[in-house]
Amino acid sequence: MPSGALLFQSVILGLLLGGLYALLAAGLTLYFGIMRVVMIAHSAFLILAAYLAWWSHSRLGVDPLLSMVVTVPLFFGCGVLLQRLLLARLRPVTLTMMSVLLTFAIAVVIEGLLGYVFTGTQRRIQLGYGSASFGLFGARIAVVKLIAFGLAAVALAALYLLMKKTTFGWALRATIQHRDAARLVGIETDRVAGYGFGIGLATAAVGGTALALDTTIYPSLHWHWIGPLMAIIVVGGLGSVPGAAMAAMVLGLMQSLLQIPLGTTWAQTIFYLALFATLAFRPQGFFGGRLAQRF
Amino acid sequence: MPSASEPTTAPTAATAPAVTLARRPVGRIVPAVAVLVLAAAVLSFPSLAPNPYILSAGVVVLNYAVLSTSWNFVGGFTGYISLGHGALAGLGAYGTALLVTRAGLPSFVALAVAALLVAALAVPIGFAALRVRGASFVIVSIALVLILLLVFQSWASLTGGSRGLVVPRPFPGLLRPEHHRVFYFLFAGLLGLALLAWWLIDRSRFGLGLKAIREDEDKAEALGTPTFAYKLVVFVVSAGFTALAGGLYALWFGDLDPVFQFSILTGSYMVLMALLGGVRHLFGPVVGALVVGFALEYFKVEFGNTPLHLVATGLLLALVVLFMPDGVLPAIGGLLNRLSRPTQSSIREVTAAQLRDERAAASAAEGTRDRGDAAAATAGGRPQSTRERA
C-alpha cells in the first residue's frame, strides 16, 4: 500500500535519524570499551547539551551550532572528571553494576537540575530556516535535519581518525583491548581512560546540539533516548564503535520504515526486539564486539 | 579481569576484627524477640494511625518493602542488579486487573494466577537476561520496562492504553479507611511471606550456591554449582513475589496507567531501598523502604514545587553507591563497633598485624571481597575469612 515516494521519503528520514543514533551510540560504546561501564547518564548529558544550545540561541541570540565551541570542551572536561573522581572510586569487582547505579543517579540529578533551571516546559529552537527544505528525487529533505546529520557524520569521522591515526588513539585502543597489557607497554591507562571518557561525553555535546536543531527538548526526554541507544550498542556488539554505528544506521532505518505500517509506538519496539534477539541468538552482537561474551 | 557481577562486598576488613570481639551473650532469644517486636509494631500500626492518610502512607511503605524484598532475591543473593523489576510489578498489576475485568475471575484468584503467569513469563525473560552477565543484564532489565511500556500503551484494545484501566474493588462494600486497613494487613502478610522465603533460601544449600555466584561466578561454576539454573530459579521466585506485590497494589489502588506502572524510576527505587538497607540482610530492604519512603515524602515537602526532589533522590543514590555500598545496617553496625571499641581494647589490644591488615584492606579497594558466609562455598581460604569465622 505505501507508495514508492513515501518509502523513499522514509528511507531518507531513517538514514538521517540513524546518523544521529550512530554518533550517540559511539560515545556509549567508548565508555563501555574503556571501563565496562554502562553510562546511563549519556543521554542526560545529551539533553543538557541540547538545552545549552537552546539557551544560547534564545537568550544570547547565538546560532545554536556556535554553542559547541563551549559545550564540547566543557563536556570533555566533565567526562574526564567524571571518570577520575567518581567512577574510578568504585570497587573494580562491582564496577559494572555500581557504575550503572551511579550514572543513573547522575542522570536523575541532571534531569532535576534542568527542570529546576529551565522548568518542565517543552522547548524548541526557532530557526529562520526551521521549515526550509529542498527536493531530492521527489523526497523532501529538511535543511535542519541535514545539518544535524552532517554534524554527526563529521564528529564520527573525527572520532574514527582520532582512534586510528593518532598515538592517543592507539593508546586508547590498546586500553580498550587489554588494560593490563597496555599498562605493561607503558601506557598510562588511567589518564587514557579519563580522556577516553571525555571524548565520549564530547560526542554527547555534538549530538545534543544536533538534536536541538529539529526537535523539542524537555528535562525527562533522556529516558526516551537511553533505551534505543543501549539496544544499539548491544546489537552492534558491546565495545565495538563501528559495530554500534552500523547497528544504529540499520535500526534507525528500520524504525523509520516500520512506522509506515505499524505507527510510531509499535515501531519503537524494534530496538528492544533486536536487543532480545541479539542476546538470544548472538550475544556477542551482530557487528563484531569481542567483549560482549564476557560481560 | 575480575568478575563484574558483584553488587556489594561485605563489611570492609576495618570492621571485621572488631566484630569478632563483640560480645555474644544474646544467643537465640534476641532475633526471635526482634521479629516479634517488629511484627507487633507493624500489626499495631493501623490502630495507632490517627487518620486514613497515615494508614494509606503505611500501605505505600509496606508495598515498597515487599517490592524491595522481592528485588533482593535476585540482587542480594546473586548480585545481579535489575533495574527492570518495576516491569514485573507492572505485569502483576495489569495481569491481575485484566484477569478480573476480562476473564471475570475473583480478585484474589486473579492475583494468584497473575503472579504464576508472571513467574512463568520470567522463565524466558530470565533465559535471555541471565545468559549474559553484568552490563547486558542491566540493559535487558531496562529494556524490559521500556518495551512493556510501549506494548501496554499501544495495545489499547486490551489494556485500555493511556485511558487507563480501572480495577474493581475486591470488597466493594468497604469504606475507604476500612479498605486501607484491610490492604495494610494483606501487604503485611505478603511481606511476612516474602521475608520467610528469603530467610529459608538464605539458610539453604541453594542459597549457599547463589551466594557463591555473587562472590565469583566462574569459580562457583568450576566447583560444580549449576549457576544458570540457580540464577533462573531465584529470578523466577523474585518475579513471582514482585508480581504479587504489583497485583495487590492494583487491587488496592484501583487505577492503572502504563506510564506509572512501567516506569524505570519504580525499579530504581527498589534498588535504592535494598541497597540502602543492605542487600545481605533479611531486613535490609525493609529498613531501606522505611528510609526511602520517608525521604521521598520529606524531599517533596522540603523542595515544594521544584524538581529538586529528583536531585535529592539522585544524590542519595550516588552517596549510597559511593560510600555505603553495603547499606545502612552494616554502616551502623560498624559505627557501633567503633564506639564500643574503647571498652574492648581494655580486654584485648589490637595487634600490629591486625592494624596492618586493616589499613591494607581499607586502602586497597580491590580485593576486599566478602569473606562472610560465602567463603565457605568458594572455599577461598583467605586469612581474613578464617579469622572472621573463628
Next chain:
Amino acid sequence: MTTRFRRMQWMTALGATMTLALAACSGDGGGSNTADDPIVIGISLPLTGDFSEPGKGVQRGYEAWAKITNDKGGLLGRKVELKILDDQSNADRVVADYEQLIGSDQVDLVVGPFSTRLVVPAARVAEEYGMLFVEPAGAAKEVFEQGFKNLFYAAPAVANDHYNHLADYLLALPPDQRPKTAAYAAMDDPFAQGTAYGLKEKLAAGGIRTVVDEVYPPNTTDFGSIAAKIAASRADLVVGGSQYQDGVNLIVALQQLQYQPKLAAFSTAPTNPEFAAAIGNKTEGILAPTGYTQKAPYPSNKEFVEKYTAQFGTPPEEDEANAYTTGQVVAAAVTAVGCAEQGACQQKLVDWVRSNTVETVVGPLSWDATGKPKGAHMIQQWVGGEIQIVLPADAKEADLIYPKPAW
C-alpha cells in the same frame, strides 16, 4: 558474623518500631469550623514533571480566583485559603495528596487537579470520602464513564465535542466543495485523542474518508515519519489531536514536506501565545477549538481578565480560565447552600450543583447526571495574523476561510 547479623536484625526491629510510632504520632487533627476560620480548599496539581506547564497555569487560575474572592470579602464571611500540593505529574502521588488533604489536613473543600490521567484516580478518592469534586481538566469522555456521582467538569464541553461546530460546518458545505479525505494524528492521551476522534467520528459518518489515522506517544519529538505519511496521503483535511509542543512539531514537519491541506485543525496549540513565533509565523488559516476567550461578554469574565492581568501581568489563557471557572462553581454552591465543611454539607453541595446552572467566565454551565457539561466549544482560526472566533455564526469575529491559504 552471625552475632553481628543478629544484632542488625534487632536494631532493625527497634528502628522500625520507633519510626512507625513516630509516624503514628505525627498526624494532627485540625479542622475545626468556627466562623472566623478560613475555608481551606485542598488542591493537588502537577507543578513538576510532564504536566507542569499547564499545571502551573491552573495554579494561577486558582490563585486569581482566591484573591478576587477574598478581595470581595470571601465566602460566607470567611476568607478562602488554598492548600496546594505538588503531585509531580504522578497518579500515585495525586491519590496520596488527596488522602492527605481530606484525611490529615481536614480541608473543607477539594477541587480537581490537571490532566485526565490524574483526574480519574483523584476523583475516586474524593468520591469515596463523599466530597464534592469540581475539576478543571478531565475532559476525556472516559472520566464520565466511571460512575462518579460527585464529579463535575467546569468547562463548556468534553473533548469529543470540541469540534462539533466545525463538523456541522464542513458537512453543510455543498458536496463539490466538501473535503473528500482526512488525515488524523493524535497524541496518545485521552484528552488529545478525544478531540481528534470526536471530529473523526462525525466526519466519517458524513462520508469524509479517513486516509491516515496515527497515534503517537506523548514523548514523541520527531514527527518526520508521521508527517511523511500524512503528506503522502494528500488528504484534504489534517486534524491534530495535540497538546502544545507536539502540535508545533507536527506543523513544522508538515511544512518541511511542503504539504498543503485545504484545512488544518489542531487542538490547544494554536491558541498558545507563542504559537505564531514557534512555527515561523506561517499560521494563516489554522483552526483550533477553544472553550474560553478573553473577549467573552459574560460579566464575570471582564472582572476576571482585568484583575488577572493586574495580578500576573498577562491576560489569562484557557487553563487559567478553567481553574477560575471551577472556583466559581464551588463558590456558587457554597453560597447557595450556606456551608463549607466535610460531612453532610458535601452532599448538599453536590445536589445543588447537579440541579442548577452557574454563571461563569465561560458562560452559563450546567451538567448531566455523569457530571458532563452540556455545551460546545467555539472554533477559532488564524485570520490576518490574529486568532479569531469563526464558529458558531452567532459569536463569530471573522469569516471562516476555506480552503485555507498555503503555509
